[in-house]
Amino acid sequence: MINVTIWNEYIWEQQDELVNKIYPNGIHNCIKEFLEKDKELNIATVTMEEKDHGLTEAKLSETNVLIWWGHRAHNEVEDKIVDRVQRRVLEGMGLLILHSAHESKIFSRLIGTNGSIASYRETGEKERIWVCNPAHPIANGLNTYFEIEKEEMYSEPFQIPLPDETVFISWFEGGEVFRSGLCYRRGNGKIFYFRPGHQTFPVYYNSEVQKVISNSVHWANSEINSDSWKDNKIEISFIGILQVLPAVLVLHD
Amino acid sequence: MINVTIWNEYIWEQQDELVNKIYPNGIHNCIKEFLEKDKELNIATVTMEEKDHGLTEAKLSETNVLIWWGHRAHNEVEDKIVDRVQRRVLEGMGLLILHSAHESKIFSRLIGTNGSIASYRETGEKERIWVCNPAHPIANGLNTYFEIEKEEMYSEPFQIPLPDETVFISWFEGGEVFRSGLCYRRGNGKIFYFRPGHQTFPVYYNSEVQKVISNSVHWANSEINSDSWKDNKIEISFIGILQVLPAVLVLHD
């Protein structure tokens, strides 16, 4: 079983009528619903308003893959929780960063840049998402491209470091492109950024978007889920001339 | 001075009336003409029909940056010339791979895949080229994007290994995207793939295309231009217990 935790700031759905109509139980519950068809997943949801934003040490330590949706309140996420999530990623927890979370504290923390984009446009235009690497597990079951009829546009330049892999690039009706599916590794943890998912369009009901999220949960799940950098026992046997020196080896923690 | 050699298979211009009208002196001479405004460049042109395709040992050994345009006759390029060009790239010669040369023997040789694309379409549609990294020297002087009014379309997936940098991504009017500006290093040499340049459209007269080619010549030029892997003198001083062993160190060549 893979323990999946879906985090949502859960603001728009409670304040904006249009968003509430599309996602009456919140985006987190919409994602939970389609993921539940996968019997290998054990899924929980948490929201920002909970204590520790729902991300207690206990909750995180049992989470294998964390899904993150945030937009309006990036700055209200407490730094100590960002620290905690980062630590778990380094230990091996997978992390899916969705849509506007390209500017979340946790994504920025892990990539080292601010994840800024050049522009956006919320007219509900067509997005066509191209697969750059059809052999990638995250693209499994997709055609060469898939489409979202109505989406918000994001435009390059996207301020990110060199990704480990570029899985998707989006084409927008209005004339822009965007790197929409990007893999990073940090410590033991795998991170996947996936662009689609604006709150005013029913993007998470799209079957191909669902397939990508499901694939990436499996991809991001790691068998190694503890700090391997720490856990490895180091028993140094000194070599050569150093064998006669007083050994002053210090294990870092 | 940077010695630039422009290589062109030079077939379409001599056989196709339309192409001949656009590039009466060949694509190589069109590129030469606009590069000549740059007084730091010393420019020669060669074509496939010459002995050794114009790429003799002498010519290559004095070339700092080689520009490659080929389309119809990739397979007619002799393997021994491909070997020779590869060797010079490893020594530090820069290489610009233009347009359809994504399937040339030399590009494939250097990247290790076949550089295939999913599809192409020659209807003269609009291409909008987005800058992914505005800080890159090759993007110097460009806006966030530039446009080519009429171009051939290339579509992802583009079968390439992870590039060292992604500088440009193209948007096409018909609905496709393509990674259009890609950097690779091999040995001492720098390689830049730049997509635009179909023979039936006057792409090389576009001032921004010219700017990119000019920028990339400077970027690909390297001060280190010899086989540094070989030139470094190795004087091993054995250490520890090995000091008493008979030294059997062999320098590889």
Place this chain on the structure above:
Amino acid sequence: MINVTIWNEYIWEQQDELVNKIYPNGIHNCIKEFLEKDKELNIATVTMEEKDHGLTEAKLSETNVLIWWGHRAHNEVEDKIVDRVQRRVLEGMGLLILHSAHESKIFSRLIGTNGSIASYRETGEKERIWVCNPAHPIANGLNTYFEIEKEEMYSEPFQIPLPDETVFISWFEGGEVFRSGLCYRRGNGKIFYFRPGHQTFPVYYNSEVQKVISNSVHWANSEINSDSWKDNKIEISFIGILQVLPAVLVLHD
């Protein structure tokens, strides 16, 4: 089941008394023997002297992971077989490149450089192999480092392009270092270079070397094992102004 094919040039073992004593049935059979403990593997061996060096279309098309050991006769491997192996890697076959095969035609073909090393020394010194990424599946079950008591030394600089991952770095008693475990992806295929394995030392009897080879067979095996770049059906729906143009889309093969 994973179909593994072990390729060996199989020359030293037949010509050199010392090597024959260590590997009486050839290095390929030594590797086969320890891999056979893994019941998920279905293992075959082939050698250079066979027709097509044992790498017929039929044999390769059923191989999931190919292991390659060569040293003395790199240049005697026919180019058409190198082409064939490369094509299968692009389709998704995994490839393990062992020891001196850093200079094999097939490795050079896939990485684009010549894979040269600065020097080597065959005195049977101690090699200590450090794990750079303890979270990597190939390092599974290893400590922070492991040792080979007697090995041939290889020295940096190692002329390779930026690897996708650096799993191991070797320390040698005589004072050198070498990147000993490197991952590359090309097309659908995964490639792992693993340094140890000189024919005059019993390296393939070392249990940690065996563990690494076993781990990397599993890592290199891919569920996607056909040319996904080709297999994806492309059904372009033209968009915008192009909808009224005569469609001239050509699928590349």
Place this chain on the structure above:
Amino acid sequence: MINVTIWNEYIWEQQDELVNKIYPNGIHNCIKEFLEKDKELNIATVTMEEKDHGLTEAKLSETNVLIWWGHRAHNEVEDKIVDRVQRRVLEGMGLLILHSAHESKIFSRLIGTNGSIASYRETGEKERIWVCNPAHPIANGLNTYFEIEKEEMYSEPFQIPLPDETVFISWFEGGEVFRSGLCYRRGNGKIFYFRPGHQTFPVYYNSEVQKVISNSVHWANSEINSDSWKDNKIEISFIGILQVLPAVLVLHD
């Protein structure tokens, strides 16, 4: 002229007799002294005890390359100053991270991991630093390796993300290896991590160490030194069906 600012926490030199003997004016002034031979550099020094740790907005905005030495007091560096330095790196300021600053807040911030190492040993053993890429500008003028007679040892695994380039790997007398010269780009800025420089050994008097630091200042200096992601003017011309929609394009800041 390149404006270089050398930052030192400047604690050991004032508190430890041995360190004070080696670096009576502080490590920052030792580095300043040898860099001053280079007439293209305009060099300033600042220390942690100054207001804003010496890194005021004014000072940073005029700095082209910042050199960072810290060890004992990483956690005393104020977060707002780390934010400020990161912002300047994204704008294009170069950054050299020396020795124990692998665990500084600013390095961790930019790479996204904690930069931990497996172990260290302070016995003053020999370090031999191998050049992995002799064509790299930072290795300019070096032989295949150089040595430091007495240094502190650092050991792999080094918890870092995939570097853009690996320039150096260290061999230690006691049996360890370490990736000692690593390049990263973040936004417009270039970052170089260089391992040597323990305060109890006279490492910064070593002429090859000095050469590397000098080379890397030039490498890290960038002509683009402002937020190119922001500065690019975006003038979107809508295309196709979107031409009739009310344009709701928002430029991100």
